Amino acid sequence: MKFSSTDKYVATHDLRMAVNASIALERPLLIKGEPGTGKTVLAEEIANSLGAPLLQWNIKSTTKAQQGLYEYDAVARLRDSQLGDDKVHDISNYIKKGKLWEAFTSPERPVLLIDEIDKADIEFPNDLLHELDQMQFHVYETGETIKAEQRPIILITSNNEKDLPDAFLRRCFFHYIQFPDQETMQKIIDVHFPDIKSRLVAAALKRFYAVREVPGLKKKPSTSELLDWLKLLMVEDIDPETLRETDGRKLIPPLHGALLKNEQDVHLFERLAFMTRRS
Numbered sequence: 001m002k003f004s005s006t007d008k009y010v011a012t013h014d015l016r017m018a019v020n021a022s023i024a025l026e027r028p029l030l031i032k033g034e035p036g037t038g039k040t041v042l043a044e045e046i047a048n049s050l051g052a053p054l055l056q057w058n059i060k061s062t063t064k065a066q067q068g069l070y071e072y073d074a075v076a077r078l079r080d081s082q083l084g085d086d087k088v089h090d091i092s093n094y095i096k097k098g099k100l101w102e103a104f105t106s107p108e109r110p111v112l113l114i115d116e117i118d119k120a121d122i123e124f125p126n127d128l129l130h131e132l133d134q135m136q137f138h139v140y141e142t143g144e145t146i147k148a149e150q151r152p153i154i155l156i157t158s159n160n161e162k163d164l165p166d167a168f169l170r171r172c173f174f175h176y177i178q179f180p181d182q183e184t185m186q187k188i189i190d191v192h193f194p195d196i197k198s199r200l201v202a203a204a205l206k207r208f209y210a211v212r213e214v215p216g217l218k219k220k221p222s223t224s225e226l227l228d229w230l231k232l233l234m235v236e237d238i239d240p241e242t243l244r245e246t247d248g249r250k251l252i253p254p255l256h257g258a259l260l261k262n263e264q265d266v267h268l269f270e271r272l273a274f275m276t277r278r279s
């Protein structure tokens with residue numbers, strides 16, 4: 001099973017090597033990178049490229065590792081027993097399978113995405129060490145052991161909001177998605193907007209990377225935000241010359257709400273424009 005770029009996703013050579021290395025080693029692939037660099041979409045494209053089913057486990061701050069295995073609804077069973085429901089005699093009726101259970105028992109080798117693992121409690125990764133290492137877990141309520149027939153392809157994403165435990169990192173193959181250079185970004189744009197005017201793209205890319213290089217920017221615009229901005233530029237039929245404007249009073253790009261996502265960064269550009277006018 002070899003992953004390669006798809007019609008909708010441009011994967012660099014290093015990224016393809018990382019994905020295929022994790023598949024060969026049968027280890028989870030830990031992906032880090034700036035928000036908006038395509039970490040989550042990567043799992044979808046791996047599944048599409050390999051023709052594999054995709055299972056997605058979106059992690060929240062309240063998510064517990066046990067939820068990925070299974071959950072036992074004792075309250076529902078108690079309620080049904082009070083109502084005299086016959087299904088209370090089979091405890092499996094009250095066990096909800098988690099994403100790991102689904103991945104382990106899938107008839108086809110699936111791609112399992114554990115998305116934004118750093119959102120959870122610091123103990124969350126440690127609580128999954130045994131299951132990810134041994135590819136099995138025990139269901140105490142029924143006494144059965146769920147064991148993977150074939151190891152799923154596991155992709156774990158992180159936005160680097162907190163450090164992950166060393167014991168967890170040892171069990172993963174790691175790759176950091178570098179922010180695309182202009183050549184790679186051009187290929188990404190061509191995938192999404194094959195008919196876009198080259199003059200507009202050239203001017204937009206120059207302005208986009210200039211925005212990212214502004215010192216003190218709290219949140220640099222990402223690839224997904226660039227694509228949104230380009231779409232708006234086409235809808236509004238913005239002239240490429242407008243994007244090349246060097247007037248200090250027009251430092252903020254047109255339709256900047258697609259690129260700048262907080263008031264601090266907008267104020268930063270306003271201050272820069274003010275200082276340029278004064279000088």
